Amino acid sequence: LIIGTIGHIDHGKTALIKQMTGFDGDTTQQEKQRGITIDISFSHVKKEDKRITFIDVPGHEDLVKNMIAGAFSLDTVLCVVAANEGIKPQTKEHLQICKFLGLKHFIVVLSKCDLVDDETVFLRKHEIDLLFESLHLPYEEIVLCSIYNQSSIEKLKMMLLDLEKAPKNDYGFFRYYIDRVFSVKGSGTVVTGTVISGEVKCKDKLFLCETQQSVQVKAIQAQNEETQIASVATRAAINLSGIGTEDVERGMQLSNKGFLRGFKTVDAVVYKVDENILLHDREFTFFSGAKRLRVRVLQLHSTKEYSLVTLVFDQCLYSVYKDTFILRTDNRTVGGGEVLNPIADPMKKTQKIALMQYLLKDDFYNAFLLLTKVHKKGFGLISSLQRFGLTHEQSIAPLLNLQELFVDSEGLVVYPLQSVRFLQREIENIFGKNPYALISAKFVSQRFKWVSLSLAQHVLDELELKKIVSLENGLYAKTGTKVQEIRSFNQKRIYQILESAKLTPQAPYNIYDMLDLDRKSGDNAMKKLCSDQKVRRLAHNYFITTQSLDQAKDLMKEIIQKEGYIDIQNFKNHLSVSRKYLIALLEYLDTMPYIKTLENNKRIFQ
Ligand SMILES: Nc1nc2c(ncn2[C@@H]2O[C@H](COP(=O)(O)OP(=O)(O)OP(=O)(O)O)[C@@H](O)[C@H]2O)c(=O)[nH]1
Numbered sequence: 001l002i003i004g005t006i007g008h009i010d011h012g013k014t015a016l017i018k019q020m021t022g023f024d025g026d027t028t029q030q031e032k033q034r035g036i037t038i039d040i041s042f043s044h045v046k047k048e049d050k051r052i053t054f055i056d057v058p059g060h061e062d063l064v065k066n067m068i069a070g071a072f073s074l075d076t077v078l079c080v081v082a083a084n085e086g087i088k089p090q091t092k093e094h095l096q097i098c099k100f101l102g103l104k105h106f107i108v109v110l111s112k113c114d115l116v117d118d119e120t121v122f123l124r125k126h127e128i129d130l131l132f133e134s135l136h137l138p139y140e141e142i143v144l145c146s147i148y149n150q151s152s153i154e155k156l157k158m159m160l161l162d163l164e165k166a167p168k169n170d171y172g173f174f175r176y177y178i179d180r181v182f183s184v185k186g187s188g189t190v191v192t193g194t195v196i197s198g199e200v201k202c203k204d205k206l207f208l209c210e211t212q213q214s215v216q217v218k219a220i221q222a223q224n225e226e227t228q229i230a231s232v233a234t235r236a237a238i239n240l241s242g243i244g245t246e247d248v249e250r251g252m253q254l255s256n257k258g259f260l261r262g263f264k265t266v267d268a269v270v271y272k273v274d275e276n277i278l279l280h281d282r283e284f285t286f287f288s289g290a291k292r293l294r295v296r297v298l299q300l301h302s303t304k305e306y307s308l309v310t311l312v313f314d315q316c317l318y319s320v321y322k323d324t325f326i327l328r329t330d331n332r333t334v335g336g337g338e339v340l341n342p343i344a345d346p347m348k349k350t351q352k353i354a355l356m357q358y359l360l361k362d363d364f365y366n367a368f369l370l371l372t373k374v375h376k377k378g379f380g381l382i383s384s385l386q387r388f389g390l391t392h393e394q395s396i397a398p399l400l401n402l403q404e405l406f407v408d409s410e411g412l413v414v415y416p417l418q419s420v421r422f423l424q425r426e427i428e429n430i431f432g433k434n435p436y437a438l439i440s441a442k443f444v445s446q447r448f449k450w451v452s453l454s455l456a457q458h459v460l461d462e463l464e465l466k467k468i469v470s471l472e473n474g475l476y477a478k479t480g481t482k483v484q485e486i487r488s489f490n491q492k493r494i495y496q497i498l499e500s501a502k503l504t505p506q507a508p509y510n511i512y513d514m515l516d517l518d519r520k521s522g523d524n525a526m527k528k529l530c531s532d533q534k535v536r537r538l539a540h541n542y543f544i545t546t547q548s549l550d551q552a553k554d555l556m557k558e559i560i561q562k563e564g565y566i567d568i569q570n571f572k573n574h575l576s577v578s579r580k581y582l583i584a585l586l587e588y589l590d591t592m593p594y595i596k597t598l599e600n601n602k603r604i605f606q
């Protein structure tokens, strides 16, 4: 369980934790001198199998940035209010931030109770009630404490050890915001942070999103003990290899490779603290996890409760659907919200607003329908986890029975029916122009890059049903054209194309493509031409007719006769084709029994 303090400066947060864990969070000289907490600190208590990690945060108004880094991953919040002072500005601001971060479990600690009488306690409780009510936040209990009353501390500690951990959102892949970086003698780079999704194991390969660097996990520590694995919602120190401390900083995110894409713009919902500040096209500081960035906020749509906005950063943000964030300016919190569209798609403003309104309600069904309209050439579900927080299976399930869509559950692409019809017409056009076309699903998806294999097969099946094409030996031909006829026609055409290209023919796949010919069937035709000795293969993609080859051979012999030898230099003067062809032709010449190759690569007659 991760429990954190929040509250106004000097209200006794650090002292409270010190009484419970024996650990003084104010360790630095500056903290001791000024008597305030400057950066977050961590400590632990254990009782049987129950473990608590405490995160202590600073209360100073200038240090709210550090408070946010500590607060975003809390299970339970200890809202510390000094009984002698009552509610103060940062009590409110911290609570507001916790609300924006989506935190739900609050316990209020009325600290320094030794300094006040019963009447004041009564008054404070009432103020606390009002504050939580105004923020629409629930709290579980108000606990009266004093560091000079050990039994009040023990009572609180026992209560915290009895708390159950609420299940955390887990996206099934590893995510971890780095909040501190240091170098440990003999071990190298060590980072600390909270596992916000998935798990990490020793020897795992991880990916540092911001720099796109691969790193490896050497060792993991949780609760000050070595461990092999750290799972979601635990704090962990990770010893990394493959990276120096100079390349890592607070706010960077570690993840598994391939799960997160970064974007400089994301769309989000923002809940406002003050309507007059959160205006269109203003700059703010954006906080999410331990990450902090400058952001420009573009308003798309506003209601009394919220604004739908586009956030524009000067570097990429690697965010996931419903990631929470805080917006601040001039040392004040002005709003907070959730990322709704972490993957920037070019979209009309009206579509964007509609999409976000669906996502606000978790209405994925309509969100998908809209996205397929935007992505006319197929909408990929590969990034479902980042985009919707859904696994591939979860995102596909509600779509399968939709008449308006073609769902490729293997290729994870969703197509609107419109593009299915479009592809159908394109294929009909191929056969309309070329009655000797011989194609397969693979051919179709190679020709039209946006088409998945399943979609191609689906459209071919439909055309077959309509008797526009016929299937023979796994290939589709125009109905009525005999496959044998097609084969010999195409063989002839391949030969003609090679012949007219002389010594510099195109690669076979390009020729097959010109002929609307499936690659395998093209290869068979080419093999037949080779076995009939009409065509020779000189290199991987270099096929020429035997006729052209004989002419080249004569030319090469002539050069030797006239100049005494042939090599790539003098051959080049006679034949202006690229080097790769010249080399292939010379290598062919080398196979002749009457040719001898000298050490300097000159060829002469034996
Ligand atoms: N009388 C009394 N004093 C307390 C109690 N708890 C804390 N204090 C004192 O209040 C002062 C501030 O305590 P801290 O724990 O540093 O306050 P904090 O909330 O951590 O302050 P920041 O981290 O700077 O926001 C210290 O001098 C403590 O000794 C308490 O229960 N009773």
Ligand SMILES: [Mg+2]
Pocket (backbone or CB within 6 Å): 013, 014, 015, 036, 037, 056, 057, 058, 059
């Ligand atoms: Mg403190």
